[in-house]
Amino acid sequence: MREIYLDNSATTRCFPETAELMNKLYLEEYGNPSSMHHKGVEAERRLTEASAILAGILKVRPANLIYTSCGTESDNLAIIGAAMAMRRSGRHLITTVIEHPAVLETMRFLEEQGFEVTYLPVDSEGQVSPQAVEAAVREDTILVSVMHTNNEIGTVQPIEEIGAAIKRRNPRTLFHVDAVQGFGKARILPKKARIDLLSVSGHKIHAAKGVGFLYIGDGCRIRPILFGGGQQKGMRSGTQNTAGIAGMALSARILYDNLEQDNDRLCRLRDLFISLVTQIPDAFINGMGAARRAPHIISLTVPGVRAEVLLHALEDKGVYVSSGSACASNRPHLSGTLSAIGLKGDQLDNTIRISLSVMNTEEDVREAAAAIAELVPFLRRYTRH
Numbered sequence: 001m002r003e004i005y006l007d008n009s010a011t012t013r014c015f016p017e018t019a020e021l022m023n024k025l026y027l028e029e030y031g032n033p034s035s036m037h038h039k040g041v042e043a044e045r046r047l048t049e050a051s052a053i054l055a056g057i058l059k060v061r062p063a064n065l066i067y068t069s070c071g072t073e074s075d076n077l078a079i080i081g082a083a084m085a086m087r088r089s090g091r092h093l094i095t096t097v098i099e100h101p102a103v104l105e106t107m108r109f110l111e112e113q114g115f116e117v118t119y120l121p122v123d124s125e126g127q128v129s130p131q132a133v134e135a136a137v138r139e140d141t142i143l144v145s146v147m148h149t150n151n152e153i154g155t156v157q158p159i160e161e162i163g164a165a166i167k168r169r170n171p172r173t174l175f176h177v178d179a180v181q182g183f184g185k186a187r188i189l190p191k192k193a194r195i196d197l198l199s200v201s202g203h204k205i206h207a208a209k210g211v212g213f214l215y216i217g218d219g220c221r222i223r224p225i226l227f228g229g230g231q232q233k234g235m236r237s238g239t240q241n242t243a244g245i246a247g248m249a250l251s252a253r254i255l256y257d258n259l260e261q262d263n264d265r266l267c268r269l270r271d272l273f274i275s276l277v278t279q280i281p282d283a284f285i286n287g288m289g290a291a292r293r294a295p296h297i298i299s300l301t302v303p304g305v306r307a308e309v310l311l312h313a314l315e316d317k318g319v320y321v322s323s324g325s326a327c328a329s330n331r332p333h334l335s336g337t338l339s340a341i342g343l344k345g346d347q348l349d350n351t352i353r354i355s356l357s358v359m360n361t362e363e364d365v366r367e368a369a370a371a372i373a374e375l376v377p378f379l380r381r382y383t384r385h
């Protein structure tokens with residue numbers, strides 16, 4: 001049976017070039033970058049090359065990048081690190097109700113430590129308004145965290161306007177952006193958008209699991225959250241994942257070298273899929289209009305069909321999608337993002353996420369849409385009373 005993998009926001013398949021490079025590093029260039037001998041120098045050189053590539057994409061200095069184990073660690077380091085470094089100047093943080101648990105749970109942890117957090121609402125398309133952010137920033141606000149692209153519905157936030165609004169109100173307030181779903185799909189320039197901290201994860205961009213990075217802007221002081229051998233100038237102790245880092249940089253370069261063409265193609269595939277599945281009676285798409293939504297994430301509500309049932313029925317046909325957010329799927333709660341944009345009752349449980357990547361084809365999209373259209377009338381007979 002042909003596999004049609006449409007769960008790329010959960011994770012992606014590694015690019016073959018990246019897997020090949022990582023294999024070489026595991027088998028041949030396996031030195032510890034902190035070692036003083038040739039093997040160490042060779043590994044260190046791989047890190048230097050990776051930082052040059054990633055910094056070039058973001059138009060920042062290589063020294064601004066700290067490697068981590070994943071997007072979750074990058075988010076934790078940014079938020080806890082900033083809170084610990086700045087707690088004498090303030091104890092207030094701002095975020096939105098549709099952030100990933102890597103941000104929301106970190107905020108809850110800080111609330112337990114005596115910090116105050118404001119959770120901003122979003123509109124029916126999942127957008128947070130820059131005016132609302134500006135109004136919420138206070139003299140004692142140390143950090144604002146807003147995601148670039150929402151992982152469940154694909155809403156892209158007006159990051160540049162939000163950055164400008166924050167700094168207008170309080171230039172000392174740090175701006176953190178979780179770009180785990182946006183990096184590799186959008187050109188993100190931290191300096192232009194006034195971003196101080198930016199989180200990225202390797203496995204969402206056709207690189208390995210277990211690697212990510214955090215951009216830390218010049219003049220932005222944060223405290224480390226891991227202590228030990230003092231690697232990465234003491235900002236993140238622990239031996240660097242050299243193969244993972246080199247692979248992440250290569251995957252990023254491949255994506256950014258072809259970004260505009262790939263995004264055009266992805267948008268066409270996304271819009272084709274949407275036009276096909278919205279022919280199903282009562283089915284609708286959540287999030288923003290086509291012109292502004294992310295090219296790769298589609299949230300589809302099919303009233304009368306439980307997401308989990310549809311997901312497994314599709315799996316039987318070789319089509320992989322997810323229900324709600326796959327990243328939080330080990331927790332059986334319903335999506336906070338979907339209720340934040342106004343979905344109610346059964347609609348929450350009747351929503352699947354389809355997420356594309358550059359590896360998908362028009363055939364994938366047509367076959368997946370046909371499989372959904374074929375299954376829905378059959379499944380509705382069993383779900384509707």
Ligand code: PLP
Pocket residue numbers: 009010069070071072073075100102147149150151178180181201202203212327
């Ligand atoms: N932030 C967002 C928006 C995500 O979508 C995810 C994972 O899906 C994460 C953070 C966590 O990234 P990681 O799986 O690398 O820890």
